[in-house]
Amino acid sequence: MANNVIxxxxxxxxxxxxxxxxxxxxxxxxxxxxVVCNLSSDDRPxxxxxxxxAQWGLKDRLVSDPDVWRCYQCGDCSAYCPxxxxxxxxxxxxxxxxxxxxxxxxxxxxxLSSPKYLPLLFALPVILFLLVLQSLGxxxxxxxxxxxxxxxxxxxDVIFIAVSVLVVAALAKxxxxxxxxxxxxxxxxxxxxxxxxxxxxxxAVEEVLTHKNFKKCDANNIRYTGHLGIFYGFLALFIVTAIxxxxxxxxxxxxxxxxxxxxxxxxxxxxxxxxxxxxIAFYNRIGxxxxxxxxxxxxxxxxxxxxxxxxxxxxxEILRLSGYAAASYWSYFIHLTFxxxxxxxxxxxxxxxxxxxxxxxVYAKYAGMREPAEDVExxxxxxxxxx
Ligand code: SF4
Ligand code: SF4
Numbered sequence: 001m002a003n004n005v006i007x008x009x010x011x012x013x014x015x016x017x018x019x020x021x022x023x024x025x026x027x028x029x030x031x032x033x034x035v036v037c038n039l040s041s042d043d044r045p046x047x048x049x050x051x052x053x054a055q056w057g058l059k060d061r062l063v064s065d066p067d068v069w070r071c072y073q074c075g076d077c078s079a080y081c082p083x084x085x086x087x088x089x090x091x092x093x094x095x096x097x098x099x100x101x102x103x104x105x106x107x108x109x110x111x112l113s114s115p116k117y118l119p120l121l122f123a124l125p126v127i128l129f130l131l132v133l134q135s136l137g138x139x140x141x142x143x144x145x146x147x148x149x150x151x152x153x154x155x156x157d158v159i160f161i162a163v164s165v166l167v168v169a170a171l172a173k174x175x176x177x178x179x180x181x182x183x184x185x186x187x188x189x190x191x192x193x194x195x196x197x198x199x200x201x202x203x204a205v206e207e208v209l210t211h212k213n214f215k216k217c218d219a220n221n222i223r224y225t226g227h228l229g230i231f232y233g234f235l236a237l238f239i240v241t242a243i244x245x246x247x248x249x250x251x252x253x254x255x256x257x258x259x260x261x262x263x264x265x266x267x268x269x270x271x272x273x274x275x276x277x278x279x280i281a282f283y284n285r286i287g288x289x290x291x292x293x294x295x296x297x298x299x300x301x302x303x304x305x306x307x308x309x310x311x312x313x314x315x316x317e318i319l320r321l322s323g324y325a326a327a328s329y330w331s332y333f334i335h336l337t338f339x340x341x342x343x344x345x346x347x348x349x350x351x352x353x354x355x356x357x358x359x360x361x362v363y364a365k366y367a368g369m370r371e372p373a374e375d376v377e378x379x380x381x382x383x384x385x386x387x
Contacts, residue, residue, distance in 0.1 A: 012059035012097070019113075020296040021093030027051040027085035033077035038216040039070055041370045043189070046070070047077055047087040054090055063101045064181035066369065068094050069353075069360030072224075074217025075293045089294050095353060096298045102174035102356075103348050112348035115297060125340035128159055129333055142325040149316075149332050150248065150255050156336065157249075163344045170347045175359055182363050191368025200365035207361055216372075222284050229277025230306060236270025237313075256320070268317075271310045278307035302350035309338040 016024065029052060034045035046067040053061045062068060071091045078088040096113070103109025111117040132155040136143065143151060195203070207213060211231070214224045243263050247253030257264040281303055285295045312335035319328035346352060 007060060008057040009059040010057055012062075013054065013057045015097055015100075016054055016090065016093045019093040019096045019298075020294055021054065021086075021090035023084060023086040024051060024054050024090045025085075026083045027055065027081075027087070028083055030082060032080050032082060033087045036080045037071075037077050038074075039072065039213055039372060040067075041372050043370045047091050050091060050094065051085065051087055054094065059097075059101075060181070061185060062094050063098050064178070064185040065094075066182055066186070066360040066364045066367075068098070069357045070213070070364060072214045072217055072227075073293070074214075074221070074223060076217060078293050086293060092296060092299075095356070096296055096350070098178070098356060099298070099348055099350070099352050102178055104170045104173040108170075108345070108348045112301075112345055113297070118301075121341065121345065122337065125337045125344070128340070129336050132156065132159075133329075133333065142329050147320045147323070147325050147328050148256070149320075149329075152332075153248070159340070160343065163340065167343060167346050171352070171355060174347055174352075175355060178356060178359060179363065182360070182367075186367065189368045193366060194368055195365050197362075197366055200362045203365050204358055204361040208358055213371075222280060222288070226277050226280030226284060229273045229280060231277070233270045233272070233274030233277055233310070234306070236266050237274065240267040240270060268314075271314050274306060274310040275314070278303055278310065282307070298350040305338055305341050305349075309335070309342060312338060 013024075027048075029048060031045075031048045033051070034040050034048040037046065040046050044067055050062060050065065050068060053065075068091055071088070073088050073092050075088045078086045081087060100106075100109035100113055103112075111121060132152060135155070136151065211224060211228055214227060215221075217224060240263055244253065244255070244257075247263075248255055257267075259265075259268075285299065285303075312331055316328055316331040316335050319331050342349075342351060
């Protein structure tokens, strides 16, 4: 049932301004943005309504609005906004706010939102992994024998299993609150629930894997290419990690894998795709700022961590193959630090967009919210060519 009580939150407007949506006050509600957005639908056009909700400080509406997550920040709307109100950046700022809003525990949401906490956030994994090295007597000199990262397995396993359990619990709490809010604050159409939850999940998986809506963005389609590299690069590395973890711990797989092993080939391709995707994203955000729009601290932090994760992974392998024991162990140490940062802070960083966007897409399909129709899209293209 829709919640008819409208509560304005002035602090929310200040937060959105700080998170990169400072231009929102320039909006005069002309609706050009909703017309040019290729992802906006007839039944729930966006981002005009989000602009007015943000101006009014309607926090509850916005943190429960699935349309905020159906936007891929292509920048088409900002390019055509006659007032320079940058709706794409405002939508991104609302998503960043959501990470904080649904964070559990709350202080972690604040910690990931500001650079002043960055040294502390890195200090935690650095100290943990230094303790591991110290306990193995490897802090001052590399261990004897062939270079083998498996010697750290027992300690590393304990750290990452404990962290993963905490992350899953925190995410479950945040996502469950997000779903309940969407269900409470959006008007249910006659089609609500008709797709069924399993079908909605399957359709959402298909949408995420194919990036089919992301592809519809015009003004900044290079973002789609970069995102594809990052997404599939990371997916490949995730699959490889799962295979190696189970293979090693359950089936006593012989490690390290030979370079011609299909799993190793997948790992190397995944790392290259991840680095290439991040490089495209950096180029887009730095070299094409006029089209890409402003990037927030959340964007830079997430991209940088992913980039260095890929670089240190490849570097560790090259150093190991070259026989530089000390350098390869230290490179592995730094790599583990980035892995920890990415996994351990998942629910509070931009990495969480993966799960919030997925849940919002599932909800939109479950609630019967319409997709932009083909005839509407061609109409929008016409508007653009005239504009
Ligand atoms: S954000 Fe820009 S294009 Fe959209 S309604 Fe406001 S002024 Fe118009
Ligand atoms: S950034 Fe792109 S997808 Fe998002 S609202 Fe604007 S036009 Fe639509």
